[in-house]
Amino acid sequence: MQLDKVVNYHKALADPTRIKILILLAEGELNGQVLAEKLGVTPATITHHAAKLREASLIKERRDKNTIYFSLNHYFIKNSASATENLIYQRVNPEHTAERIPDADQQLRESVIKNFFTQDGKLKSIPAQLKKKLIVLTHIVSMLENGRKYSEKEINEFIAGFHEDFATIRREFIMHHFMYRDNGVYELNPQEMWARWEDLK
Amino acid sequence: MQLDKVVNYHKALADPTRIKILILLAEGELNGQVLAEKLGVTPATITHHAAKLREASLIKERRDKNTIYFSLNHYFIKNSASATENLIYQRVNPEHTAERIPDADQQLRESVIKNFFTQDGKLKSIPAQLKKKLIVLTHIVSMLENGRKYSEKEINEFIAGFHEDFATIRREFIMHHFMYRDNGVYELNPQEMWARWEDLK
DNA sequence: TATTTAATTAGATGAATATTAAATTAGACG
DNA sequence: CGTCTAATTTAATATTCATCTAATTAAATA
Numbered sequence: 001m002q003l004d005k006v007v008n009y010h011k012a013l014a015d016p017t018r019i020k021i022l023i024l025l026a027e028g029e030l031n032g033q034v035l036a037e038k039l040g041v042t043p044a045t046i047t048h049h050a051a052k053l054r055e056a057s058l059i060k061e062r063r064d065k066n067t068i069y070f071s072l073n074h075y076f077i078k079n080s081a082s083a084t085e086n087l088i089y090q091r092v093n094p095e096h097t098a099e100r101i102p103d104a105d106q107q108l109r110e111s112v113i114k115n116f117f118t119q120d121g122k123l124k125s126i127p128a129q130l131k132k133k134l135i136v137l138t139h140i141v142s143m144l145e146n147g148r149k150y151s152e153k154e155i156n157e158f159i160a161g162f163h164e165d166f167a168t169i170r171r172e173f174i175m176h177h178f179m180y181r182d183n184g185v186y187e188l189n190p191q192e193m194w195a196r197w198e199d200l201k
Numbered sequence: 202m203q204l205d206k207v208v209n210y211h212k213a214l215a216d217p218t219r220i221k222i223l224i225l226l227a228e229g230e231l232n233g234q235v236l237a238e239k240l241g242v243t244p245a246t247i248t249h250h251a252a253k254l255r256e257a258s259l260i261k262e263r264r265d266k267n268t269i270y271f272s273l274n275h276y277f278i279k280n281s282a283s284a285t286e287n288l289i290y291q292r293v294n295p296e297h298t299a300e301r302i303p304d305a306d307q308q309l310r311e312s313v314i315k316n317f318f319t320q321d322g323k324l325k326s327i328p329a330q331l332k333k334k335l336i337v338l339t340h341i342v343s344m345l346e347n348g349r350k351y352s353e354k355e356i357n358e359f360i361a362g363f364h365e366d367f368a369t370i371r372r373e374f375i376m377h378h379f380m381y382r383d384n385g386v387y388e389l390n391p392q393e394m395w396a397r398w399e400d401l402k
Numbered sequence: 403t404a405t406t407t408a409a410t411t412a413g414a415t416g417a418a419t420a421t422t423a424a425a426t427t428a429g430a431c432g
Numbered sequence: 433c434g435t436c437t438a439a440t441t442t443a444a445t446a447t448t449c450a451t452c453t454a455a456t457t458a459a460a461t462a
Binding site: 242246249264267 | 420423428429
């Protein structure tokens with residue numbers, strides 16, 4: 001039921017500490033210790049909030065040594081209420097508050113997602129048109145964790161959650177450099193991904 | 202501080218019963234008893250939730266005899282996250298989910314509000330251009346309760362919360378038929394208000 | 403291997419809040 | 433005035449949830 005999803009999304013944003021975390025992450029990735037220190041809470045509290053934000057797909061995580069760096073999942077933040085968006089980004093990007101009419105491609109992106117995905121997030125069909133296909137691929141790949149390694153089995157299961165033809169979509173990911181494969185292990189290619197993302201704007 | 206505002210907005214939507222209330226109201230206005238019956242809760246519970254939704258400006262109220270009819274404050278709902286919007290409106294308007302690119306005037310409306318209002322909701326200046334002025338007036342007047350009578354003192358204080366020149370704005374409200382005055386008592390003119398609203402689309 | 407550092411888990415505490423029953427208020431109307 | 437109806441308030445209860453401390457896990461490294 002979608003009700004829970006919407007409620008949980010708003011619950012994730014219905015706490016001042018979590019909003020502050022997002023505001024801090026808008027300036028760049030941070031690990032748990034630093035977040036705890038900046039916010040005057042214990043690391044355990046950060047773990048707690050990170051779990052809620054992760055469930056709502058609002059943040060991503062990247063592990064380096066035994067430190068976990070949190071960062072915003074821009075994709076989901078961008079598609080949220082503009083009031084929230086303004087508050088989160090205003091410190092790092094003041095023009096955001098100024099006159100900024102959603103451009104044509106932002107609209108295209110929204111309409112493609114509305115058209116090609118069902119209410120519960122399944123992909124109805126793979127767009128033939130390149131630009132639309134890239135939008136769809138970006139949408140799906142943004143749900144994966146940055147920096148994490150996935151086995152082929154994991155990737156297949158993940159993609160199958162969107163569309164039965166996981167082999168084609170996995171191939172598209174590689175072809176368009178959204179991810180790369182290193183002897184059986186798949187990983188996101190964040191630079192390429194956001195580069196294509198910017199291309200679309 | 203705007204943090205509280207954003208948090209409270211999300212708190213208002215972070216409860217399944219309140220989302221259900223909004224979904225029901227999307228089909229038309231309802232009074233407390235009927236809402237309680239449809240949702241299987243007591244009228245006291247509806248009163249409780251209505252207060253929260255009212256604080257977040259998500260609903261309006263209209264009194265007829267001793268019955269209070271609740272309705273959506275479309276203005277605030279529209280400017281919320283599209284996921285929420287879809288869930289709320291989908292039952293009454295299925296095309297909403299389909300390809301629907303925000304039209305030019307929706308964009309104008311958003312940009313005028315971003316330009317002419319400060320972060321904490323004050324009006325920076327009164328637009329000279331008619332269309333923009335109507336957008337600003339609509340925005341302010343949508344915060345008033347439908348059907349409620351206001352004294353001139355109340356109206357002045359309300360408008361002063363947005364801009365010091367309350368006299369000019371009050372006059373504009375009357376001129377453009379957003380409200381009417383009946384021997385010292387001011388009241389919204391809902392039909393006219395939404396008629397102009399539709400004109401803007 | 404022992405130590406250090408970061409993160410998580412588990413359990414406890416306290417605050418916020420959703421809900422209800424019962425009492426009260428506010429209008430409408432005979 | 434008395435009665436009916438709708439809404440609100442109050443007080444009580446139960447649940448959720450933010451936060452902490454203390455213990456534990458995990459990885460890196462000396």
